[in-house]
Amino acid sequence: MDLRRDVFQAIADPTRRAILTLLAAHAMTPGAIAANFDSTRQTISKHIQILTECELLKQEQNGREIYYHFNPKKMKEIADFLEPFRNMWDDRFNKLEAVMKQYKSKK
Amino acid sequence: MERKTKVLAEDGKPDILITREFDLPVELLFKAYTEPGLLEQWMGTKVLKLDNKPLGAYAFETSDGQGNILFKAHGAIHDMVANQKIVRTFEMENAGFDVQLEFLQFEQLTPDTSKLTIQTIFRSEAHRAKQLKMPFAYGINMAHDRLQEIIHASGANKQ
Numbered sequence: 001m002d003l004r005r006d007v008f009q010a011i012a013d014p015t016r017r018a019i020l021t022l023l024a025a026h027a028m029t030p031g032a033i034a035a036n037f038d039s040t041r042q043t044i045s046k047h048i049q050i051l052t053e054c055e056l057l058k059q060e061q062n063g064r065e066i067y068y069h070f071n072p073k074k075m076k077e078i079a080d081f082l083e084p085f086r087n088m089w090d091d092r093f094n095k096l097e098a099v100m101k102q103y104k105s106k107k
Numbered sequence: 108m109e110r111k112t113k114v115l116a117e118d119g120k121p122d123i124l125i126t127r128e129f130d131l132p133v134e135l136l137f138k139a140y141t142e143p144g145l146l147e148q149w150m151g152t153k154v155l156k157l158d159n160k161p162l163g164a165y166a167f168e169t170s171d172g173q174g175n176i177l178f179k180a181h182g183a184i185h186d187m188v189a190n191q192k193i194v195r196t197f198e199m200e201n202a203g204f205d206v207q208l209e210f211l212q213f214e215q216l217t218p219d220t221s222k223l224t225i226q227t228i229f230r231s232e233a234h235r236a237k238q239l240k241m242p243f244a245y246g247i248n249m250a251h252d253r254l255q256e257i258i259h260a261s262g263a264n265k266q
Contacts, residue, residue, distance in 0.1 A: 094111075
């Protein structure tokens with residue numbers, strides 16, 4: 001199953017919320033992040049990937065290491081609650097458009 | 108994906124502005140709001156009443172598969188001009204949001220495209236915030252439910 005990369009699904013997971021809390025303090029390498037959890041490094045890397053895909057984290061190459069930064073701009077979007085509200089209306093209007101196109105072709 | 112629906116909720120104001128352009132003639136866009144059978148399809152709610160005229164009224168109701176009512180809303184239609192505008196009140200029953208005033212403006216862009224602008228005015232900025240948070244709370248619940256399902260499914264596979 002392909003889960004939609006939605007910021008709200010991303011932050012619904014407790015481990016991902018913990019990762020965000022860690023990175024809010026300072027940028028870290030994937031290894032340093034994983035060291036804070038009991039889960040396997042592979043599991044943590046998957047969480048990091050999801051958070052990066054929805055832009056809650058940003059990568060920065062520093063020599064041979066990749067550091068992950070917390071992206072406050074995206075978090076602000078969540079704080080405003082606007083994105084899910086907008087998504088709800090977007091879904092609804094997409095449906096309206098589809099229903100009316102079908103109605104038009106039936107006429 | 109292009110984000111077609113825009114939402115503007117400025118700080119210090121008790122309103123929300125929603126705009127969206129449609130790949131539909133304005134007549135069809137307006138019809139989607141005034142024809143009960145069509146409205147039911149895209150809103151996913153049952154239309155109990157829809158009296159399309161100035162000083163008319165409407166009522167919607169949504170229930171789950173077991174017949175439990177999940178959502179009930181009603182309002183008065185203050186003004187309505189075909190293919191141009193609807194001015195109405197909206198109130199969700201038993202939700203504690205209080206009534207809101209909605210200005211729906213329908214515009215023709217080209218013979219085949221149109222634009223809808225909805226300005227919703229709330230009693231206060233706090234009422235607006237409550238309304239804006241609803242899909243957020245819903246989204247979190249949905250995500251939790253989804254996670255629960257995944258956890259249960261993976262647990263079942265192990266047995």
